[in-house]
Amino acid sequence: MLNLEIASRRSDAISRGVGVTTQIYAEKAQNAEIWDVEGRRYIDFAAGIAVVNTGHRHPKVLAAVKDQLDHFTHTCHQVVPYENYVRLAERLNNLVPGDFKKKTIFVTTGAEAVENAIKIARAATTRSAVIAFTGGFHGRTFMGMALTGKVVPYKSGFGPMVPDVFHVPFPVELHGQSIEDSLAVLDKMFKADVDPSRVAAFIVEPVQGEGGFYEVPRTFMQKLREIADKHGILLIADEVQTGFARTGKLFAMERYGVVADITTMAKGLGGGFPIAAVTGRAEIMDAPGPGGLGGTYGGNPIGIAAGNAVLDVIEEENLCERANSLGNRLKQRLQSLREAAPQIVDIRGPGFMNAVEFNLPGTNTPNADFTNKVRERALQKGLILLTCGVYGNVIRFLAPITIEDDVFNEALSILETTLRECAAEA
Numbered sequence: 001m002l003n004l005e006i007a008s009r010r011s012d013a014i015s016r017g018v019g020v021t022t023q024i025y026a027e028k029a030q031n032a033e034i035w036d037v038e039g040r041r042y043i044d045f046a047a048g049i050a051v052v053n054t055g056h057r058h059p060k061v062l063a064a065v066k067d068q069l070d071h072f073t074h075t076c077h078q079v080v081p082y083e084n085y086v087r088l089a090e091r092l093n094n095l096v097p098g099d100f101k102k103k104t105i106f107v108t109t110g111a112e113a114v115e116n117a118i119k120i121a122r123a124a125t126t127r128s129a130v131i132a133f134t135g136g137f138h139g140r141t142f143m144g145m146a147l148t149g150k151v152v153p154y155k156s157g158f159g160p161m162v163p164d165v166f167h168v169p170f171p172v173e174l175h176g177q178s179i180e181d182s183l184a185v186l187d188k189m190f191k192a193d194v195d196p197s198r199v200a201a202f203i204v205e206p207v208q209g210e211g212g213f214y215e216v217p218r219t220f221m222q223k224l225r226e227i228a229d230k231h232g233i234l235l236i237a238d239e240v241q242t243g244f245a246r247t248g249k250l251f252a253m254e255r256y257g258v259v260a261d262i263t264t265m266a267k268g269l270g271g272g273f274p275i276a277a278v279t280g281r282a283e284i285m286d287a288p289g290p291g292g293l294g295g296t297y298g299g300n301p302i303g304i305a306a307g308n309a310v311l312d313v314i315e316e317e318n319l320c321e322r323a324n325s326l327g328n329r330l331k332q333r334l335q336s337l338r339e340a341a342p343q344i345v346d347i348r349g350p351g352f353m354n355a356v357e358f359n360l361p362g363t364n365t366p367n368a369d370f371t372n373k374v375r376e377r378a379l380q381k382g383l384i385l386l387t388c389g390v391y392g393n394v395i396r397f398l399a400p401i402t403i404e405d406d407v408f409n410e411a412l413s414i415l416e417t418t419l420r421e422c423a424a425e426a
């Protein structure tokens with residue numbers, strides 16, 4: 001079957017609302033490689049959007065899932081529970097940053113984790129308002145969408161939004177938005193829009209994902225924690241994209257010297273199987289009454305088995321350390337191309353959560369055309385890349401952290417040739 005044939009059937013059968021960035025149809029995948037239905041091989045620098053941090057079909061994850069398939073596939077944890085759900089919760093309670101007693105719930109997607117984190121924060125504080133950040137992304141459900149700080153395509157046509165959600169400009173020095181400016185807006189917001197005593201939570205991605213791979217500056221996170229404590233506001237860290245070794249730590253919040261009250265997780269936790277979690281201070285997590293949380297598939301046994309295996313793999317293969325070393329190599333290679341590609345305005349990101357941002361050379365004007373050209377040209381050469389950013393001018397790199405050295409080197413060469421070619425043609 002040909003990619004183009006399936007693409008045409010796809011556009012006939014599937015809502016255009018589900019966008020796709022490539023027109024290659026997957027046939028099989030292994031670690032950091034994907035083969036399409038025409039037998040063409042690609043190196044995967046998307047990892048299913050930060051999901052297969054442990055690679056496609058990691059043998060340990062597959063073995064755990066196969067073993068689970070041989071026992072049972074679904075009972076609904078709320079009807080007949082199972083031990084590995086409890087074990088994974090115990091492990092997350094220990095691993096999520098915060099030196100206090102924690103509890104966990106399992107759901108199925110990142111958006112669902114965010115929804116539940118807000119429900120729990122509201123129940124615990126008996127307050128309704130939530131403060132999020134411009135450029136942030138928290139999912140496509142109603143609360144996730146309201147919290148998301150980007151209109152097109154996530155909010156367009158879907159209003160009215162859930163009320164009592166406010167946005168503070170995310171501090172990005174590169175774009176002239178300083179920490180002080182953001183704090184001043186928050187201060188004004190407390191005077192003009194919402195009394196801090198009505199605010200249940202701040203929700204923040206330690207490194208914005210869809211928004212452009214901008215890292216929360218350390219002092220800003222510490223200030224947020226201070227303001228939260230002053231007003232009895234909870235701090236929710238959305239680690240859906242940053243979690244599970246991606247940033248060189250198991251959780252990005254480990255890098256801040258302050259901790260969140262509630263943490264949302266998904267993506268990398270399941271290594272390719274749908275599982276998401278919310279972990280937080282025990283007394284906060286216990287605020288909703290019995291039956292207030294959960295869902296038919298929440299903590300499905302297959303996802304739970306995968307999650308336990310993923311945690312083993314991250315530890316056994318030292319993936320945090322490996323993320324740092326791969327990220328450094330990638331950033332060095334990009335740095336070496338600055339002269340050849342004057343469109344490069346910034347190279348950044350902790351661990352292996354890296355990005356390169358492009359402007360029109362010598363200006364502050366975002367260069368989405370160049371960014372797309374790089375993505376498309378790399379794809380033609382067999383490297384799958386993703387873009388991101390409010391202006392669509394950022395390429396984000398999310399390869400599996402388990403990528404073999406020779407495949408990684410091959411990908412870096414493709415990236416270099418692509419950037420050189422695109423810059424020369426610009």
Ligand SMILES: Cc1ncc(COP(=O)(O)O)c(C=O)c1O
Nearest residue numbers: 109110111137138139209240241
């Ligand atoms: C930070 C963050 N939160 C929430 C979500 C939503 O997760 P899902 O697509 O699994 O619903 C995403 C997805 O990209 C994300 O990056």
